Amino acid sequence: MLKKVLLALTGCACFWIGGTVRADMSIDITGGESSRIPVAVSPFAGSVPAAQDIPHIVGADLLRSGELSLVDVSDLNPPISQPGDARFGVFRSRGADAAVLGAVQSAGSQMTVSFRLMDAVRQNQLAGFSYSAGPADTRMIAHRIADVVYQALTGTPGVFSSHIVYVLQRGSEYLLQVADSDGYEPQTVLKSHYAIMSPAWSPDGRRMAYVSFERGHAVVYEQMMDSGRRIVLASYPGSNSAPAWSPDGKRLAVVLTKDGPSQIYLVNADGSGLTRLTFSGAIDTEPSWSPDGSQLLFTSDRDGSPQVYMMPVAGGKAVRMTFDGKYNVSPRWSPDGKSFVFVTRVSGQYRIALMNVASGQMQVLTDGHDDESPSFASNGKMILYAAGIGSRSDLAVVTVDGKTHERLSNVEGAMDSPVWGR
Amino acid sequence: MKKTVLGLMVVGLLAGCSTEQAKTNTAQDNTVRQAAKAAEPAPAPAPAVAVDPLNDPNNILSQRSVYFDFDKSIVHDEYMPMLKAHAGYLTSHGSAHIQIQGNTDERGSAEYNLGLGQRRADAVAKSLELMNVSSSQISTISFGKSKPRAVGHNETAWAQNRRADIVYQSE
The missing domain is CATH 3.30.1330.60 (OmpA-like domain)
Known part of the structure; x- marks a missing residue:
């Protein structure tokens, strides 16, 4: 039995996914509804499960963005699937500004999914596409539809069809996994009995750098996503960690302890040309390249407590960026280079915060106990992080305004080091 | 005395265990097992008295x-x-x-x-x-x-x- 809840009216609501979808998700929304664009996502015409599943996945994606709200039209039977339907006015009368209509036709093992995004007031079409694919592609088609709808209504490219990477610890096993942006369809890239941490996607998405303890100490590997072939990028005495790709994909910043405490080095993508960048005598780690490739943000405790600093990639003076509190770590640039996310400790709790680079203004976005490893979606609108709860940590997404939170997964085990790819 | 003990320790370390006569009454299962293991290639006369100072719970080295x-x-x-x-x-x-x-x-x-x-x-x-x-x-x-x-x-x-x-x- 499929349960649907109208989300637009309350501060907190649950959106149940049915059909072949496995898990439930909860989305917490705080703040006013008035700024959100109300959209009705009608059930699609068709007898295959995808006709029910696709609109639900689209709806969950749109809701997670925090910029759209959903208007419930699930009671209409049969669903409105054509713009010429005599009942079309119901979208407007229920408060929707836009409506998503569609149909799924199946022929053997293939299916054709067509959808239209309609202006609920003028009743004209804003966008429309048709996709042909196998049933295994149901979720990816839904994410692509959500991208089209989101961009048409907000003007910002959608990121729902992008992928995320994270480390799942299950018993004594560590799995490096890639999944859809909503945490579904996980695929294992590497399975190990030794700890894996800090995966970093190359800008072109074809390579993954990560840290593995399989040789007894932390070593940085670089793995081809298509073939699985991998090379050792850095395996010097001590720890080799925190790989970060330059925006052009030609170099990485890595953190080594071969010359003393953790320091930042630059290395070519083939492991050659190692040069040392920081000389602090303190812990310098977690480098993040600015989108233009000229600056690194990083964590350092050179002033006595771990704080975020910025310095030119070409070398030079590091400037301290964070001053509130005694623990500010894990900085990541926003895609436009105007702000960065990081982890801050507030009253003993670890939370995700955002800082504007120009103004130095800081906003705490989450209210968890042990929130870690934030990273931006490529459109700069959402932030993925690991939300710790007791012995496990879930993947979670928060919007840049801090008003919409969603826990993505309900997988057994601990999910760490999430990174949003393209 | 000290020299003798040291000599035994070096041998013991290389063999994966060592002996120290002063600690015989505190031998643990672990130590006995290690002594027995070390005794396999060249049986020692009294494996039960062998104590590795590194693993002797009464020794600060443990x-x-x-x-x-x-x-x-x-x-x-x-x-x-x-x-x-x-x-x-x-x-x-x-x-x-x-x-x-x-x-x-x-x-x-x-x-x-x-x-x-x-x-x-x-x-x-x-x-x-x-x-x-x-x-x-x-x-x-x-x-x-x-x-x-x-x-x-x-x-x-x-x-x-x-x-x-x-x-x-x-x-």
Whole structure:
């Protein structure tokens, strides 16, 4: 039995996914509804499960963005699937500004999914596409539809069809996994009995750098996503960690302890040309390249407590960026280079915060106990992080305004080091 | 007497165990098992009396862990007697080699914790070097927060995990 809840009216609501979808998700929304664009996502015409599943996945994606709200039209039977339907006015009368209509036709093992995004007031079409694919592609088609709808209504490219990477610890096993942006369809890239941490996607998405303890100490590997072939990028005495790709994909910043405490080095993508960048005598780690490739943000405790600093990639003076509190770590640039996310400790709790680079203004976005490893979606609108709860940590997404939170997964085990790819 | 004991220790270390007559009454299952294992190639006359000083619970050398305050890598004075004992063992056993493994509690950044664990291991190494242990006998490594000894999520568990362990190479 499929349960649907109208989300637009309350501060907190649950959106149940049915059909072949496995898990439930909860989305917490705080703040006013008035700024959100109300959209009705009608059930699609068709007898295959995808006709029910696709609109639900689209709806969950749109809701997670925090910029759209959903208007419930699930009671209409049969669903409105054509713009010429005599009942079309119901979208407007229920408060929707836009409506998503569609149909799924199946022929053997293939299916054709067509959808239209309609202006609920003028009743004209804003966008429309048709996709042909196998049933295994149901979720990816839904994410692509959500991208089209989101961009048409907000003007910002959608990121729902992008992928995320994270480390799942299950018993004594560590799995490096890639999944859809909503945490579904996980695929294992590497399975190990030794700890894996800090995966970093190359800008072109074809390579993954990560840290593995399989040789007894932390070593940085670089793995081809298509073939699985991998090379050792850095395996010097001590720890080799925190790989970060330059925006052009030609170099990485890595953190080594071969010359003393953790320091930042630059290395070519083939492991050659190692040069040392920081000389602090303190812990310098977690480098993040600015989108233009000229600056690194990083964590350092050179002033006595771990704080975020910025310095030119070409070398030079590091400037301290964070001053509130005694623990500010894990900085990541926003895609436009105007702000960065990081982890801050507030009253003993670890939370995700955002800082504007120009103004130095800081906003705490989450209210968890042990929130870690934030990273931006490529459109700069959402932030993925690991939300710790007791012995496990879930993947979670928060919007840049801090008003919409969603826990993505309900997988057994601990999910760490999430990174949003393209 | 001292020279005899030292000679036995070096042999024992190479064989994976050692003997020390003064500690016969505290032999543990573990020690007996190791003695038995070592006895296989060349049976020793009395395996039950064999005690490895490194694993003898009554010997300070069996203590291997240094605990730290949150976000700190200062070795407290209370660990100096233990470190002095290890320094004495290492300086008198030139072929012995230790790895110092740094750990942190689960809170905060995994990468910063990896650096912090390394600094804790390095702090213990520095203490031993100041006690005249050759740096060539010491290597350091950090596990960061990836290998917690205590699995709880409270200060008691966290305190157990803010730690550097001394591990002898033969172990």
